[in-house]
Every structure is written in C-alpha cells, then in structure tokens.
Amino acid sequence: DSGVTQTPKHLITATGQRVTLRCSPRSGDLSVYWYQQSLDQGLQFLIQYYNGEERAKGNILERFSAQQFPDLHSELNLSSLELGDSALYFCASSEWGANTEAFFGQGTRLTVV
Amino acid sequence: TQLLEQSPQFLSIQEGENLTVYCNSSSVFSSLQWYRQEPGEGPVLLVTVVTGGEVKKLKRLTFQFGDARKDSSLHITAAQPGDTGLYLCAGRSGNTGKLIFGQGTTLQVKP
Numbered sequence: 001d002s003g004v005t006q007t008p009k010h011l012i013t014a015t016g017q018r019v020t021l022r023c024s025p026r027s028g029d030l031s032v033y034w035y036q037q038s039l040d041q042g043l044q045f046l047i048q049y050y051n052g053e054e055r056a057k058g059n060i061l062e063r064f065s066a067q068q069f070p071d072l073h074s075e076l077n078l079s080s081l082e083l084g085d086s087a088l089y090f091c092a093s094s095e096w097g098a099n100t101e102a103f104f105g106q107g108t109r110l111t112v113v
Numbered sequence: 114t115q116l117l118e119q120s121p122q123f124l125s126i127q128e129g130e131n132l133t134v135y136c137n138s139s140s141v142f143s144s145l146q147w148y149r150q151e152p153g154e155g156p157v158l159l160v161t162v163v164t165g166g167e168v169k170k171l172k173r174l175t176f177q178f179g180d181a182r183k184d185s186s187l188h189i190t191a192a193q194p195g196d197t198g199l200y201l202c203a204g205r206s207g208n209t210g211k212l213i214f215g216q217g218t219t220l221q222v223k224p
Contacts, residue, residue, distance in 0.1 A: 104156045
C-alpha cells in the first residue's frame, strides 16, 4: 500500500459527460501529480500541485482541470468526455524536493462509451 | 522537450536467464527512478538513483545511473516468473519535481 488513495477505482460514463476523480496523498506529502496512462501513449504527465498551487503543467487538455484543496487532497475534473479519454488516471504524491520519491495510487479506470 | 527512451519494449525470456533494460535520453536528469507496474495497478517504486555513476542493488536487480545522468540501466539476474511486469524508468525534470516516464518494458518470464 503506497498510502495514496484514489476514488473511484472504476468509472463508466457516456460521451459529453463530466466526471471528477479524487486523490488523497500520503500523509505529509505536499505535492500531487496527475498522470494519464493509455495503451498507446504510456504514462503522460498532466499536472502538478504543491500545497494548493499549480506547479507544473504537462499535456493536459483544456477540457480537463484540477485543483488541490487546503487538506491537500486533489481532484481532477474531466469534461465534455470523448471516447479517446478512456484511460487509467493515476495520482502520485511526494514531499517537495527535486529528488524526493513519488508514490502512486492504484488509479481510476475511466471508460467513456 | 525531455524524452526518455526505453529498450527493449518487449522481452520474453525463460526462467533463470539474465536481462538488461535500457533507459536513454539526450537530457540530464537530477534523478532517475525505476518502477514496476502490474496490470490494473499503479506503478510501484523500485529504486531512485541520484549520483552519476551510481549503482544500486535490490536482491537480483542491479540499477545503474550513467556518469552524465542521461541514461540508466536495469539488470536482472536469474529472472523468475514473479519478475513479470511492466518496468518503467522516470526522470525527474528540473526543480518542479515532475516525472517524465519512458514508454516501459514489458517483461514476461516463462517458467
């Protein structure tokens, strides 16, 4: 158990809908990262938050947004869903620092039908 | 854009064989991490290497960070079926802490 909790584990929704994925980081970790993993793209970095503020942005679509709350949990919002958004979405957390280790949650498998 | 290229992408070997997975980049990373991922699960951290030339051992797994901190390798000695999985290298980029992942190496060890 990495200590990072993601909910829900599975999500099936229709095209055009909006969903929210939730992540609780390990106790004491201030940084949260979101990644998307699909079969043909591997693990793609979406966005990072540190202590409530956006710190780095990757290949995140404009239809996607995220935030980190004062209690450090984070949510990833995906809207106007398309079939191609079907993927595993992972959250990871770490302490701050260039060489600190990142620990991953078990992921949310999103299926858009 | 920083990229990490892993090779080979797929590897199928017999139990007891040795193997090496490579992770290469044209960019320098402040640290590099190796993860193992099982189907439907999140990546699990195996090791972090920080210093150029560093070698770390984890039982039958040996990890090496290149002198210039641009590449790394994972060597498994006497592979076991339990080693089967997706192996990912990830470089830490700049001072943001974000990890750039390689495409992964899918390893299958047959009994």
